[in-house]
Amino acid sequence: xxxxITGYDIAVIGAGVTGCAVARELSxxxxxxxxxxxxxxxxxxxxKANSAIVHAGFDAKPxxxxxxxxVRGNSMMTELSKELDFPFMRSGALVVCTDEAxxxxxxxxxxxxxxxxxxxxxxxxxxxxxxxxxxLADGVCGALYAxxxxxxxxxxxxxxxxxxxxxxxxxxSLSNAVNGISRTDDGRFLISADKGDITxxxxxxxxxxxxxxxxxxxxxxxxxxxxxxxEYMLLDRSAGSLVxxxxxxxxxxxxxxxxxxxxVHGNLLLGPTADDxxxxxxxxxxxxxxxxxxxxxxxxxKGIPYNQVITSFAGLRATGSTGDFIIRxxxxxxxxxxxxxxxxxxLTSAPAVAEYVRDIAAGILPLKEKADFIPTRKGITLLxxxxxxxxxxxxxxxxxxxxxxxxxxSVSEGEIADSxxxxxxxxxxxxVKRRTGAGMGRCQGGxxxxxxxAMLAEKQGIPIAEVKKNG
Amino acid sequence: xxxxxxxxxxxxxxxxxxxxxxxxxxxxxxxxxxxxxxxLGGILNQCIHNGFGLHTFKEELxxxxxxxxxxxxxxxxxxxxETDSMVLSISPEKQITVVSKARGMRVIGADAIILAMxxxxxxxxxxxxxxxxxxxxxxxxTAQKLIxxxxxxxxxxxxxxGSGDIGLIMARRMTLEGAHVRxxxxxxxxxxxxxxxxxxxxxxxxxxLKLSHTVVDIRGRRKLEGVxxxxxxxxxxxxxxxEEYYECDTLLLSCGLIPENELSLxxxxxxxxxxxGPVVDEYLNTSIPGIFACGNVLHVHDLVDFxxxxxxxxxxxxxxxxxxxxxxxNEPHIVKLIPGNGVRYTVPCTIDTANTEEDIHLRFxxxxxxxxxxxxxxxxxxxxxxxxxxxxVPSEMEDIILKPDMLGGIDGDxxxxxxxxxx
Numbered sequence: 001x002x003x004x005i006t007g008y009d010i011a012v013i014g015a016g017v018t019g020c021a022v023a024r025e026l027s028x029x030x031x032x033x034x035x036x037x038x039x040x041x042x043x044x045x046x047x048k049a050n051s052a053i054v055h056a057g058f059d060a061k062p063x064x065x066x067x068x069x070x071v072r073g074n075s076m077m078t079e080l081s082k083e084l085d086f087p088f089m090r091s092g093a094l095v096v097c098t099d100e101a102x103x104x105x106x107x108x109x110x111x112x113x114x115x116x117x118x119x120x121x122x123x124x125x126x127x128x129x130x131x132x133x134x135x136l137a138d139g140v141c142g143a144l145y146a147x148x149x150x151x152x153x154x155x156x157x158x159x160x161x162x163x164x165x166x167x168x169x170x171x172x173s174l175s176n177a178v179n180g181i182s183r184t185d186d187g188r189f190l191i192s193a194d195k196g197d198i199t200x201x202x203x204x205x206x207x208x209x210x211x212x213x214x215x216x217x218x219x220x221x222x223x224x225x226x227x228x229x230x231e232y233m234l235l236d237r238s239a240g241s242l243v244x245x246x247x248x249x250x251x252x253x254x255x256x257x258x259x260x261x262x263x264v265h266g267n268l269l270l271g272p273t274a275d276d277x278x279x280x281x282x283x284x285x286x287x288x289x290x291x292x293x294x295x296x297x298x299x300x301x302k303g304i305p306y307n308q309v310i311t312s313f314a315g316l317r318a319t320g321s322t323g324d325f326i327i328r329x330x331x332x333x334x335x336x337x338x339x340x341x342x343x344x345x346x347l348t349s350a351p352a353v354a355e356y357v358r359d360i361a362a363g364i365l366p367l368k369e370k371a372d373f374i375p376t377r378k379g380i381t382l383l384x385x386x387x388x389x390x391x392x393x394x395x396x397x398x399x400x401x402x403x404x405x406x407x408x409x410s411v412s413e414g415e416i417a418d419s420x421x422x423x424x425x426x427x428x429x430x431x432v433k434r435r436t437g438a439g440m441g442r443c444q445g446g447x448x449x450x451x452x453x454a455m456l457a458e459k460q461g462i463p464i465a466e467v468k469k470n471g
Numbered sequence: 472x473x474x475x476x477x478x479x480x481x482x483x484x485x486x487x488x489x490x491x492x493x494x495x496x497x498x499x500x501x502x503x504x505x506x507x508x509x510x511l512g513g514i515l516n517q518c519i520h521n522g523f524g525l526h527t528f529k530e531e532l533x534x535x536x537x538x539x540x541x542x543x544x545x546x547x548x549x550x551x552x553e554t555d556s557m558v559l560s561i562s563p564e565k566q567i568t569v570v571s572k573a574r575g576m577r578v579i580g581a582d583a584i585i586l587a588m589x590x591x592x593x594x595x596x597x598x599x600x601x602x603x604x605x606x607x608x609x610x611x612x613t614a615q616k617l618i619x620x621x622x623x624x625x626x627x628x629x630x631x632x633g634s635g636d637i638g639l640i641m642a643r644r645m646t647l648e649g650a651h652v653r654x655x656x657x658x659x660x661x662x663x664x665x666x667x668x669x670x671x672x673x674x675x676x677x678x679x680l681k682l683s684h685t686v687v688d689i690r691g692r693r694k695l696e697g698v699x700x701x702x703x704x705x706x707x708x709x710x711x712x713x714e715e716y717y718e719c720d721t722l723l724l725s726c727g728l729i730p731e732n733e734l735s736l737x738x739x740x741x742x743x744x745x746x747x748g749p750v751v752d753e754y755l756n757t758s759i760p761g762i763f764a765c766g767n768v769l770h771v772h773d774l775v776d777f778x779x780x781x782x783x784x785x786x787x788x789x790x791x792x793x794x795x796x797x798x799x800x801n802e803p804h805i806v807k808l809i810p811g812n813g814v815r816y817t818v819p820c821t822i823d824t825a826n827t828e829e830d831i832h833l834r835f836x837x838x839x840x841x842x843x844x845x846x847x848x849x850x851x852x853x854x855x856x857x858x859x860x861x862x863x864v865p866s867e868m869e870d871i872i873l874k875p876d877m878l879g880g881i882d883g884d885x886x887x888x889x890x891x892x893x894x
Contacts, residue, residue, distance in 0.1 A: 233599075234596070238736075281692055283603065283604070283692075284601065284602045284603045284688070284689070284690075285601045285602060286601045287601045287687065287709070289601070290599055290601060309596060309597055309599060310594065310596045310597055311594070311595070311596030311597075312596055312599060312601075313604065388568070388576065391570075391576060392575060392576040395570065395572075395575045395576050396575055399572040399573070399575070400572065402570050402571050402572040402573075402574075402575055402576065403555060403557075403571070403572045404507065404557035404559075404570060407507065407557065408733075410557075410559060413572075442591075442594075442597075443591045443592070443594060444594035444595065444596055444597075445594075445613075446591055446592050446594060446610045446612065446613050447591065447613075449613060450613065450616050450617055450620070450621055450623075453617075453621075453623075454621070463623075464617075464621055464622075464623045465623045465624065468606060468693075469605070469606035470605075470606065470693060471606075471692075471693040
């Protein structure tokens with residue numbers, strides 16, 4: 001079935017954190033913007049399976065886009081998290097060194113960080129490091145401390161951008177994969193997608209691991225994207241306070257190594273591995289990968305209770321062939337902007353990437369600020385995060401907040417209903433999980449999923465058996 | 472002002488109901504049962520197969536029928552039950568915070584508390600099974616709830632990992648509902664379920680059970696397409712070359728139950744690492760005087776009849792605790808129960824030999840399969856009681872009764888161990 005051709009100023013391909021941040025930034029202006037994604041929800045690719053870290057910015061090569069946008073993104077995060085109401089904590093990070101011969105590498109990182117303009121960096125001696133994080137493995141002989149590093153909810157952040165963009169007039173067209181792009185005679189782009197054709201004056205390619213494929217639909221090949229898989233293990237909240245900051249190991253050319261970090265939900269996260277795999281759909285965990293996560297994480301932190309693992313998962317980094325973020329208007333196909341190779345520190349950089357893309361777009365289209373732009377967005381009120389008195393008050397107002405559905409994470413019917421009923425609401429079990437935390441706890445949805453399925457079925461008017469976990 | 476009641480029972484499943492009724496019959500009538508679901512009965516409500524009640528009622532009942540007997544007992548006594556009520560925390564001072572749609576959020580003090588929250592299933596993540604994460608993977612209990620309570624069939628081609636009782640029951644259940652259960656794979660060299668369930672749920676339906684096998688890969692991006700099963704060696708490590716692919720749309724997991732003790736932890740109750748349930752004395756009192764535990768929150772049982780029996784004792788002991796204001800007749804003399812050779816844990820963990828009046832049910836599980844062995848309970852080298860067994864298996868809980876007169880004059884720890892080759 002083909003819908004009639006609809007014209008937009010800008011089409012953003014990809015509803016991950018980058019696409020949603022760009023869409024939100026562009027929604028400040030008098031533009032018609034559409035976001036397309038092949039999945040039924042936002043945040044279904046790399047954005048949902050990563051380390052959830054707001055990096056300080058000492059790691060990237062000075063002068064690179066990665067360095068510049070990381071440091072800028074980091075500096076924006078506190079205010080942004082308040083404006084858009086998503087969980088973010090500036091919890092700090094340590095890069096630990098476990099071999100005295102490698103101690104000079106910490107100095108190198110410090111120097112690189114300084115060159116990148118990262119504030120709050122200092123070298124810790126063995127004693128200082130162990131004092132800062134008592135659970136560090138005995139072999140840790142020094143560390144680089146980064147006070148501006150933090151942890152964020154990657155789903156919360158992506159949803160916040162998306163919901164705010166929506167509130168400011170951006171159209172989201174989900175379950176709508178792009179199959180081809182061509183140029184029309186009048187210089188616009190014709191995007192052929194599952195649900196019909198769309199035209200746009202400008203295309204922003206934020207398609208993650210498929211950014212090369214989207215690029216090559218209308219441009220000369222100029223880069224490739226490799227899916228670099230990272231496997232993780234998530235531990236129960238009972239293990240969440242083992243460390244209070246993110247513990248990295250010295251980086252290698254494959255990435256920042258295996259980290260140990262608390263999450264904003266109070267869990268402990270270990271990972272990722274780094275394996276270049278050809279298959280861009282392969283988010284399978286492997287026995288070898290999970291063994292590596294266990295083995296390597298134990299080198300930086302001692303006493304990790306591996307029997308408290310509640311789930312493991314894998315994500316695919318969109319590793320670009322240039323080594324840096326690829327954010328530019330195509331030289332020949334004017335109006336086509338690539339936002340590609342957004343691997344780490346992509347999550348941190350997202351708001352800065354959005355500004356950068358906006359500036360490129362300003363050279364293509366006139367950007368006129370809207371008078372009625374809504375800068376703030378209110379997230380789902382999560383009961384478990386509230387003090388008892390506020391919680392009691394909320395239940396009095398709306399008794400549905402008194403009915404607990406997910407017992408492990410104490411998520412109520414009120415929160416789940418909000419996640420389903422709000423604009424761009426959840427349509428799948430995983431969608432509810434990402435928005436509310438229901439099913440994210442130690443029983444992994446064993447008890448609550450039949451109830452959540454019933455709520456989704458009712459909303460969608462379908463039998464319970466047809467409710468989807470994802471996709 | 473905060474509310475106050477004599478006895479709070481947390482959980483309205485078989486343990487909570489039996490405990491409440493027993494406490495009531497022992498003279499404590501100011502009892503409230505807090506149940507998070509919309510009706511009493513707990514997991515029994517989804518266990519529509521028969522085989523319940525042979526010990527308690529000398530007849531074979533279904534789960535809902537068994538629950539109905541206890542619901543009737545609770546109703547007859549007029550015991551106050553709050554359903555759709557979730558207890559969020561318990562303080563060491565025995566104050567509970569409870570939340571519900573109907574009554575909002577409250578803090579309620581109690582003279583005594585009985586923990587009867589049951590257990591949960593070990594999920595896929597905790598098993599570290601590698602592979603994709605598609606739709607179609609359920610714990611056996613979740614599938615049971617979907618089929619028996621919601622009328623939803625999760626799939627048609629089924630592989631079951633783990634031979635726990637719920638998995639075996641679900642192999643039969645899904646077969647009866649028209650699914651094709653291809654295989655039950657069990658990591659251990661012995662089954663995790665009762666012998667009678669292997670016969671009645673697998674053998675009778677021609678469903679193969681592969682011991683020492685596990686799932687090593689899960690395939691399918693959105694929906695489950697199949698799993699790879701491999702044989703494991705003595706350490707549980709998959710043996711290369713033994714992999715076999717099974718096409719399926721459903722994978723059920725029946726790989727163990729974990730007592731649900733988050734509330735116990737919130738109160739600061741000491742947990743036994745071997746059971747994941749509270750450490751209790753012979754009164755089933757936890758490390759906090761006046762907080763008792765029974766049923767699957769204490770340790771995972773095989774039969775609900777044993778849960779009811781244990782819960783009855785917890786109810787009587789809690790009533791006595793309230794009536795006596797926590798005091799005991801004689802100066803306590805506490806001896807420890809130590810799991811000896813081949814024994815994984817014991818319930819209780821301690822006995823006050825100076826105050827023992829009732830028979831003590833000493834319950835435990837063995838670590839391995841032992842054929843022709845003797846269970847020996849001893850202290851200071853002297854045997855208190857011994858019992859010869861043709862076979863003991865980890866999946867069947869052992870129960871030895873210690874009579875008060877056996878415990879006179881015991882000084883030092885009591886050890887429970889297996890002596891092999893005794894028959």
